[in-house]
Amino acid sequence: LANFCSRPQLVGTRASLQAPREDQRACILVDSREVTSGAEVISSLRAIHGFHVEVCPLNGCDYIVSNRMVVERRYHSEMANSLHKRKLIGQIQYLQNLFERICVIVEKDREKAGESSRIFKRTKSYDSLLTALISAGIRILFSSCQEETADLLKELSLVEQRKNVGIHVPTVVNSSKWEALQFYLSIPNISYITALNMCHQFSSVKKMTNSTAQEISMYARVTQEKADEIHRYIRCLFDVHMLPDALRPGRLRSPVSSAC
Amino acid sequence: MERAAPGGIDPVHVPFGHIVANEKWRGSELAQGMQGKIKLVFEDDLTPVDFYLSSRSCILFVTEAELVAGNSYRKRLVRVRNSSNLQGIVIVEKTQMSEQYFSAMQKFTVLDLGMVLLPVASQMEASCLIIQLVQEQVKEPSSNPFLRNKRAQISEPSLLRTVQQISGVGKVKAPLLLQKFPSIQQLSNASVRDLEPVVGQAAAQQIHTFFTQPR
Numbered sequence: 398l399a400n401f402c403s404r405p406q407l408v409g410t411r412a413s414l415q416a417p418r419e420d421q422r423a424c425i426l427v428d429s430r431e432v433t434s435g436a437e438v439i440s441s442l443r444a445i446h447g448f449h450v451e452v453c454p455l456n457g458c459d460y461i462v463s464n465r466m467v468v469e470r471r472y473h474s475e476m477a478n479s480l481h482k483r484k485l486i487g488q489i490q491y492l493q494n495l496f497e498r499i500c501v502i503v504e505k506d507r508e509k510a511g512e513s514s515r516i517f518k519r520t521k522s523y524d525s526l527l528t529a530l531i532s533a534g535i536r537i538l539f540s541s542c543q544e545e546t547a548d549l550l551k552e553l554s555l556v557e558q559r560k561n562v563g564i565h566v567p568t569v570v571n572s573s574k575w576e577a578l579q580f581y582l583s584i585p586n587i588s589y590i591t592a593l594n595m596c597h598q599f600s601s602v603k604k605m606t607n608s609t610a611q612e613i614s615m616y617a618r619v620t621q622e623k624a625d626e627i628h629r630y631i632r633c634l635f636d637v638h639m640l641p642d643a644l645r646p647g648r649l650r651s652p653v654s655s656a657c
Numbered sequence: 658m659e660r661a662a663p664g665g666i667d668p669v670h671v672p673f674g675h676i677v678a679n680e681k682w683r684g685s686e687l688a689q690g691m692q693g694k695i696k697l698v699f700e701d702d703l704t705p706v707d708f709y710l711s712s713r714s715c716i717l718f719v720t721e722a723e724l725v726a727g728n729s730y731r732k733r734l735v736r737v738r739n740s741s742n743l744q745g746i747v748i749v750e751k752t753q754m755s756e757q758y759f760s761a762m763q764k765f766t767v768l769d770l771g772m773v774l775l776p777v778a779s780q781m782e783a784s785c786l787i788i789q790l791v792q793e794q795v796k797e798p799s800s801n802p803f804l805r806n807k808r809a810q811i812s813e814p815s816l817l818r819t820v821q822q823i824s825g826v827g828k829v830k831a832p833l834l835l836q837k838f839p840s841i842q843q844l845s846n847a848s849v850r851d852l853e854p855v856v857g858q859a860a861a862q863q864i865h866t867f868f869t870q871p872r
């Protein structure tokens with residue numbers, strides 16, 4: 398099982414030397430889809446806990462609470478129903494490609510007006526899902542309502558800040574930065590916060606593309622492994638013959654076929 | 658009573674597919690739920706642990722009564738947390754009566770100690786869950802969907818998409834550029850004069866500006 402203790406990192410040691418600025422409030426990034434399904438989570442974070450909550454197009458990552466951690470919010474009924482299982486597994490695997498750490502908050506379903514409270518029968522499918530998540534080192538928290546979920550998100554964010562992996566870049570980008578952000582976001586398996594860090598930490602896109610893996614790790618605030626992956630992608634050589642036919646432009650057919 | 662140094666926990670040998678249970682659980686609903694499905698070995702002197710799944714992982718069971726009574730369970734949790742080679746999983750009886758204490762307990766267990774916490778409604782549920790935990794431990798790691806190795810992906814479609822994010826470059830110019838400058842790095846270092854023959858003067862200038870402009 399994964400150990401939750403923070404690993405000493407290049408980034409961490411550098412950041413620990415600077416005291417956090419007084420005016421810098423804790424920040425959490427929220428996926429725009431959560432505005433409809435988790436409105437109370439967002440307003441509790443803002444109103445009760447005084448958090449800076451930025452709604453962004455996170456592509457299905459519910460909450461980003463630090464440079465490395467994503468939080469997936471799920472209703473208990475979704476976890477217990479084996480019909481939803483495959484979809485959930487797919488979602489977690491997607492998040493595993495993007496983030497170093499994942500936390501799932503299992504929230505009690507809301508009771509709709511007029512509906513008698515449903516009693517959940519614990520299923521084998523639910524238990525096996527929980528145990529599989531645990532042995533992959535994915536954290537699980539249980540919440541009774543949206544307000545409690547907000548409280549848990551706050552706690553997670555504070556724990557991450559204490560480990561020097563808090564979000565410390567502006568979350569709003571101007572139009573010139575926005576262009577670069579879209580470029581960084583197109584790198585495979587890169588999270589929104591990593592792309593945002595790149596935007597703010599590299600003085601130009603060219604600076605980023607000529608960086609060593611170690612520099613990428615330091616400025617984008619990612620593990621050495623992830624930095625190597627990004628570094629490889631930036632230097633990998635394009636071969637038009639590896640493109641699926643649908644993407645291959647007509648005029649770029651191989652010389653053999655055009656000779657026919 | 659304790660043979661080990663204060664805070665220390667003696668290593669316990671657990672045969673494959675067995676559970677070593679604390680003697681105090683003999684005859685309980687929890688133990689009965691597991692018997693027949695898995696082999697239980699009872700042992701004295703396991704405190705603070707309730708069950709061992711292997712020599713490296715154990716279960717601490719916090720009953721409804723313990724949770725309602727106060728914070729005394731914390732001492733047990735901390736002892737296991739402090740033993741360097743033992744992974745503790747905490748199972749807590751979360752019932753209507755103990756529900757109100759659950760939130761504080763979860764914060765302490767998961768956020769402060771970094772341990773795994775699983776709520777159950779009864780001892781019967783706990784026995785099913787523990788059996789599942791044992792099954793998870795004895796099966797091949799590759800059968801866990803969250804532990805599967807990542808497949809290597811072909812980069813070409815992504816490279817096209819990345820190059821298309823540069824202003825002035827669309828579906829037609831992207832593959833032309835990548836055939837001449839086959840990596841993102843090489844493209845970023847191309848001069849306007851290098852780019853001009855491929856995409857024309859205006860686009861060449863735009864691409865160069867995209868890479869070099871201070872952000």
